[in-house]
Amino acid sequence: MELDRHDRHLLRLVQDDIGASAEQLAAQVPLSPSSIQRRLRRMREAGVIEREVAVVDPxxxxxxxxxxxxxxVERERPELLNQLRRWLAAQEHIQQAFYVTGESDFVLVVAAPDTESYDALMGRLVSENPNVSRFTTNVALSVVKRGLSIPIPPHPAD
Structure with missing residues (x-):
């Protein structure tokens, strides 16, 4: 889907606040509220906007x-990796999972109510996924920044 400068501007704005009304967005993008609604609907239908979520205060x-x-992981066979990907995606405490290069094969961000819950999750991970050879854990002492916004480059014509 080709995104023009107005689409890109809208995406920047709704990444910060998806709850903004079309009228509020129209005050910042030189389009009518109905045009903004059509553009947002088109971007949802095209999959540019995948989901709309609430950011909850921990x-x-x-x-x-x-x-x-x-x-x-021990082996990077496609069927084993796909099985692990499905397992990771199904776990509610795993917020993000990335397949990466380097020493590790996956990097996860996990939000658990306590260390006991985390330990139980990792116990299940190892027992239900025998291809996992090892994992290391870092505990976040504080959250400096938390978000999912994607930087949106300007339109090529700009």
Missing amino acids: AALGRPTFFIVSLQ
């Missing part, structure tokens, strides 16, 4: 602990 839920996990 303190409101008892301050979960964040763990950064590096996983190594």
